[in-house]
Every structure is written in structure tokens, then in C-alpha cells.
Amino acid sequence: MSVTEEVEEDTETPDAETEEAVRVAPWRRHRGLLAGVLAVLLLVLGGCGFLLRAHQLRDVPAAHNHALTDTETTTQVAGDVSNALGKIFSYTPQDTSVTAKEAREPLAGKAAQQYTELFGQVGTRAVQQKLTLTTQAVRAGVVRLSGGEAHLLVFLDQTAQRKGKAATAVAAQLSVTAELRHGSWLITDIKAR
Incomplete structure (x- = not known):
């Protein structure tokens, strides 16, 4: 086998399984980060909702x-x-x-x-x-x-x-x-x- 044949073997196109693994891998890597961001976003929105409701409860005429x-x-x-x-x-x-x-x-x-x-x-x-x-x-x-x-x-x-x-x-x-x-x-x- 010559050197040119060895290089050609290394540069062969990957098969279908390898291509799918490469495409899915970034999503799987970022899935945990995305879940964390969504959880923080839900907590912030929930906290804002609770603060708004607390203000409404304090601002009723009975509170005065x-x-x-x-x-x-x-x-x-x-x-x-x-x-x-x-x-x-x-x-x-x-x-x-x-x-x-x-x-x-x-x-x-x-x-x-x-x-x-x-x-x-x-x-x-x-x-x-x-x-x-x-x-x-x-x-x-x-x-x-x-x-x-x-x-x-x-x-x-x-x-x-x-x-x-x-x-x-x-x-x-x-x-x-x-x-x-x-x-x-x-x-x-x-x-x-």
C-alpha cells in the first residue's frame, strides 16, 4: 500500500451513522444547558408573578x-x-x-x-x-x-x-x-x- 492510498483511506466520507452522531452530539451537549436556562426563566417569571400578587394584596383599601x-x-x-x-x-x-x-x-x-x-x-x-x-x-x-x-x-x-x-x-x-x-x-x- 502506498502513502497515497493511506491518505485516501483517512479522507473517506463517513458513513450514515457517524454523520447522525455528529449532528446530534451538539444538541445533546446543549440540552442540559437549555433545560437550565428554561428552569431559571420559569423561576424568574414565577417570582415576578408572586411579587405582583403580593403588591396587589398590600394595595387593597383594607390595607390602608x-x-x-x-x-x-x-x-x-x-x-x-x-x-x-x-x-x-x-x-x-x-x-x-x-x-x-x-x-x-x-x-x-x-x-x-x-x-x-x-x-x-x-x-x-x-x-x-x-x-x-x-x-x-x-x-x-x-x-x-x-x-x-x-x-x-x-x-x-x-x-x-x-x-x-x-x-x-x-x-x-x-x-x-x-x-x-x-x-x-x-x-x-x-x-x-
Whole structure:
């Protein structure tokens, strides 16, 4: 055999099996890498989905309601509003003007206007009928507390007595809106329920 024949033997075309093995080999070599890249991509997309959902859960209006989480502020607003309602809705025929003056401090905005209109009528009747009204907030629940605004549901017990007659007790419910101004909670809206 000559040298030329040996070279020709080495340069012969590979058979079909060898060609297929050469074509498949790169795919098989990169299959593990491709699987790893796909797994990382799925993890990143899944993580983004979880972050988006977590943001949506934190961004609901209930998340901004601190009525159950800020017990100190909830206690303060409930106390301030309860005390104010007890004062402004309690009077005797002799001190209606004092009650009207005291109402200026804890009331603001729409509630101050409502009270002025209502108490103008009630104060006159109280003097004429010699009516004494005692109001006590039995229960005040903060429904919503967000920033410097609170919405409350307040249950009142009121006892009315005309001179010479037996006292009558009445229960009342009020929806109250209060705002924090200069460290005190002022009642800005009152609605009977």
C-alpha cells in the first residue's frame, strides 16, 4: 500500500451513522444547558408573578385601614368622640348656652353647621319645656382609620326628663366622621342611623 492510498483511506466520507452522531452530539451537549436556562426563566417569571400578587394584596383599601392595627390611635379617637358627644348632647334648661359654646371646640365643618341648626331649635324647646337631657356614649367602634380621618359607629344612651315627669330612656346610633387636627380629634360629620 502506498502513502497515497493511506491518505485516501483517512479522507473517506463517513458513513450514515457517524454523520447522525455528529449532528446530534451538539444538541445533546446543549440540552442540559437549555433545560437550565428554561428552569431559571420559569423561576424568574414565577417570582415576578408572586411579587405582583403580593403588591396587589398590600394595595387593597383594607390595607390602608388602621382601625385594627393602631390600637393607640383607635382608643384615642373613640375616647375623644365619645366624650364630645356626651358633652354636646347633654344639657339642662339653665345651661343650653353653655352647651352650645362647648360644642364649638370638638365640632368642625359640616358637623358644626348641623349642630348649630339642630341645637337652635332644641335649646329653645329645652328652656320652654324645662327639659334635661343626659347623653352617654355606651360604645364607640372605629370602623375605618386612615391617616388623619376616622369613621366611627357610636351607640348612645340618652335620658330625657321634663320637670315634674318621669325620665325616659332612649338609645341612639350615630355614624361619625372625625379628623385629627392639632393633636385632637374633631367631629366633622354626624349622621343618625
